Amino acid sequence: MNRRTALRRTVGGVLVCGSGIASFETHTPVQAEEAELIVRNTRPLDLETPVTALDSWITPNDQFFVRSHLSTPAVGLSPWSLQVGGLADRPRAWSLVELQKLEQVKIPAVLQCSGNGRAYFRPRLPGVQWEKGAVGHAEWTGVRLVELLERVGYQRGAAHVHLLGADPPPTPKTPQFLRSLPIERALDPNTLIATHMNGEPLPLLHGGPMRLVVPGWTGNHWLKWLRQINLAKDEAPGTYQQAGYRMPRSPAPPGAVLKPTDLVPLTVMNVKSLITAPADGSVLKPGKNEVRGVAWTGDGHVTKVEYAVGPDSPWKPAILQGEPRQGSWRTWKFDWETAQPGAYVVRVRATDSNGETQPESTAWNRSGYLWNGIDRLTCEVR
Numbered sequence: 335m336n337r338r339t340a341l342r343r344t345v346g347g348v349l350v351c352g353s354g355i356a357s358f359e360t361h362t363p364v365q366a367e368e369a370e371l372i373v374r375n376t377r378p379l380d381l382e383t384p385v386t387a388l389d390s391w392i393t394p395n396d397q398f399f400v401r402s403h404l405s406t407p408a409v410g411l412s413p414w415s416l417q418v419g420g421l422a423d424r425p426r427a428w429s430l431v432e433l434q435k436l437e438q439v440k441i442p443a444v445l446q447c448s449g450n451g452r453a454y455f456r457p458r459l460p461g462v463q464w465e466k467g468a469v470g471h472a473e474w475t476g477v478r479l480v481e482l483l484e485r486v487g488y489q490r491g492a493a494h495v496h497l498l499g500a501d502p503p504p505t506p507k508t509p510q511f512l513r514s515l516p517i518e519r520a521l522d523p524n525t526l527i528a529t530h531m532n533g534e535p536l537p538l539l540h541g542g543p544m545r546l547v548v549p550g551w552t553g554n555h556w557l558k559w560l561r562q563i564n565l566a567k568d569e570a571p572g573t574y575q576q577a578g579y580r581m582p583r584s585p586a587p588p589g590a591v592l593k594p595t596d597l598v599p600l601t602v603m604n605v606k607s608l609i610t611a612p613a614d615g616s617v618l619k620p621g622k623n624e625v626r627g628v629a630w631t632g633d634g635h636v637t638k639v640e641y642a643v644g645p646d647s648p649w650k651p652a653i654l655q656g657e658p659r660q661g662s663w664r665t666w667k668f669d670w671e672t673a674q675p676g677a678y679v680v681r682v683r684a685t686d687s688n689g690e691t692q693p694e695s696t697a698w699n700r701s702g703y704l705w706n707g708i709d710r711l712t713c714e715v716r
């Protein structure tokens with residue numbers, strides 16, 4: 335049993351003890367052989383995917399990064415129900431079975447934590463020291479949120495939907511992970527309540543039995559263990575909506591004094607690519623070496639991936655694979671021909687349909703959000 339399997343067993347063990355959860359139909363059994371995840375925190379549980387495990391269009395569920403602020407709830411002890419109310423004419427609840435009788439939609443989408451890459455900012459920042467792998471790509475299946483909102487009859491004054499999960503704060507003083515989404519994004523046909531991830535029932539650590547999926551937007555919007563949806567006039571109260579996940583409208587250096595009006599909520603991801611093979615630090619043979627990776631953006635789609643070997647050489651195009659699709663990612667590759675032994679740095683950058691290209695490094699921001707600096711492969715040919 336490797337370290338992560340042990341960790342998942344422990345996590346599962348805490349939840350599985352007792353009688354109720356054994357019959358929890360959406361619990362995915364822990365597999366014996368899994369790739370290692372990088373443990374960033376155990377309480378709460380924050381696990382990072384090694385970038386080499388992102389070397390395919392789909393990120394397997396058991397290799398998908400985990401980000402939780404509180405504890406994993408003891409789902410399955412009672413039947414799940416999703417309550418939808420607030421500014422609605424016909425508030426009601428849906429069971430998991432009832433939800434699955436509605437039209438099912440499957441959407442491939444990138445889930446990325448807004449703090450992915452925080453470890454690369456200078457000066458350094460507090461918070462989870464994510465490097466490359468607080469991101470993954472899955473096919474999410476579930477019902478459209480708009481379908482539920484129409485069925486409850488959302489009222490004219492509803493401008494936000496408040497979202498609450500079942501994850502319990504460890505102490506009475508710890509705030510709940512209460513979030514809200516503007517109504518326009520809630521009504522977007524791509525916003526889902528997912529019950530399946532890559533064709534399997536949504537795993538507990540990823541919010542099973544149901545979570546929000548907001549293609550194109552950062553992970554903080556993708557509420558896990560979704561239990562309650564309330565239509566409201568205003569944004570959700572509380573620190574996770576009012577203070578967290580906000581960025582200066584324009585870059586502000588360390589120590590800058592910012593007014594609340596200088597900050598805007600994080601929504602769409604920026605354009606980004608990662609090199610997934612060969613692994614950083616590899617020793618390669620002279621000749622043809624295939625370099626591969628993934629590229630994505632939040633708004634629009636990736637139009638171009640380029641590479642450069644060494645600081646002064648021109649950018650050359652990589653081959654983009656698959657179809658462009660908003661919120662999804664594309665794999666890319668190129669053959670790198672090198673005759674000369676030596677030490678090399680290969681850089682890769684993506685450009686999206688808004689004309690945005692990855693910068694050498696991302697402007698510092700006080701929370702370390704949205705790092706999208708150009709990825710580098712350091713290797714030796716000999």
Ligand SMILES: Nc1nc2c(c(=O)[nH]1)N[C@H]1C(S)=C(S)[C@@H](COP(=O)(O)O)O[C@H]1N2
Pocket residue numbers: 398399400401402403404445446447448498499500501511539540541552553554555556557558559
């Ligand atoms: N209920 C709940 N939902 C949550 C969170 C949480 O702590 N509690 N964390 C959010 C954040 S910040 C991220 S990045 C994603 C991570 O999803 P994953 O663990 O499936 O990768 O879940 C989001 N949804």
Ligand SMILES: [Mo]
Pocket residue numbers: 401446447448449553554
């Ligand atoms: Mo996150």
